[in-house]
Amino acid sequence: MILSSVTALHRYLRHTRFKRYLRDKNPLPNNEKVVNRVKNYSRMPLMQLEYTAPTTTLVEALAKRRSAHTFSARPMPQHILSGILTTALSEVHGRRTYPSGGGCVPIESYVLIENVEGFEKGCYHFRPDLGALEYLWQKPHAFTLGETANDAWVKKSGVLILFTACWKRNISTYSEFSLELALIEAGHMGQNIVLSAAAYEASARPLCGFKEQILSELFDLDQESEQIMYCIALGSNGN
Numbered sequence: 001m002i003l004s005s006v007t008a009l010h011r012y013l014r015h016t017r018f019k020r021y022l023r024d025k026n027p028l029p030n031n032e033k034v035v036n037r038v039k040n041y042s043r044m045p046l047m048q049l050e051y052t053a054p055t056t057t058l059v060e061a062l063a064k065r066r067s068a069h070t071f072s073a074r075p076m077p078q079h080i081l082s083g084i085l086t087t088a089l090s091e092v093h094g095r096r097t098y099p100s101g102g103g104c105v106p107i108e109s110y111v112l113i114e115n116v117e118g119f120e121k122g123c124y125h126f127r128p129d130l131g132a133l134e135y136l137w138q139k140p141h142a143f144t145l146g147e148t149a150n151d152a153w154v155k156k157s158g159v160l161i162l163f164t165a166c167w168k169r170n171i172s173t174y175s176e177f178s179l180e181l182a183l184i185e186a187g188h189m190g191q192n193i194v195l196s197a198a199a200y201e202a203s204a205r206p207l208c209g210f211k212e213q214i215l216s217e218l219f220d221l222d223q224e225s226e227q228i229m230y231c232i233a234l235g236s237n238g239n
């Protein structure tokens with residue numbers, strides 16, 4: 001039977017990686033019980049994000065939202081990417097802009113930048129607690145966004161946002177339900193991103209047909225304990 005890449009990904013997550021983690025790490029050993037709510041690449045440069053709030057109302061953003069088929073070759077302005085990330089994913093008074101099953105916040109956000117004014121191309125990690133990006137490392141010189149998925153439109157986008165699940169944060173509370181909760185939370189975060197993109201008149205398209213192995217290696221993820229759930233591609237408006 002031929003499986004679509006999305007179905008194959010889900011099977012892989014549930015039956016292979018997630019189940020193995022569940023078997024081996026639930027309950028978590030005592031020395032792993034203290035869990036950070038956000039990853040911290042403290043030795044990497046931290047970039048505060050400057051932006052202006054959009055004037056678009058929520059109702060207007062909801063009405064405008066659509067998944068883009070085309071992206072402009074124009075670089076995305078720095079303040080627009082900063083605004084989308086901060087308004088969609090940051091903490092406000094210590095509270096995230098999206099709900100989380102049991103408040104476990106298992107989802108981390110990473111950003112792969114290819115074509116944004118003022119940002120070096122490369123791999124970044126978003127800090128919701130600081131409203132900032134940690135610059136991780138360059139991507140290989142010849143590597144383009146087109147290599148992250150089979151969909152042809154991806155290579156025309158300028159940014160890929162990755163949402164990963166850190167199982168350690170919710171598995172001791174929710175056991176095998178942790179996978180669904182992580183997917184739902186990533187969905188909330190993705191909706192925040194696409195609405196914010198609509199408010200800033202940027203183009204966005206969700207992506208589940210991503211190449212998991214390539215992206216996990218690019219971001220040096222511990223593939224046993226942290227898995228990519230969902231991606232959103234962004235770019236300048238192509239219309």
Ligand SMILES: Cc1cc2nc3c(=O)[nH]c(=O)nc-3n(C[C@H](O)[C@H](O)[C@H](O)COP(=O)(O)O)c2cc1C
Binds near residue numbers: 210
């Ligand atoms: C969870 C999810 C995964 C998606 N994955 C892909 C994808 O891999 N490739 C793609 O071209 N579109 C993907 N999409 C976008 C859908 O194709 C799109 O939302 C749908 O066609 C409806 O169009 P609209 O968003 O403009 O209303 C995804 C959407 C969601 C919600």
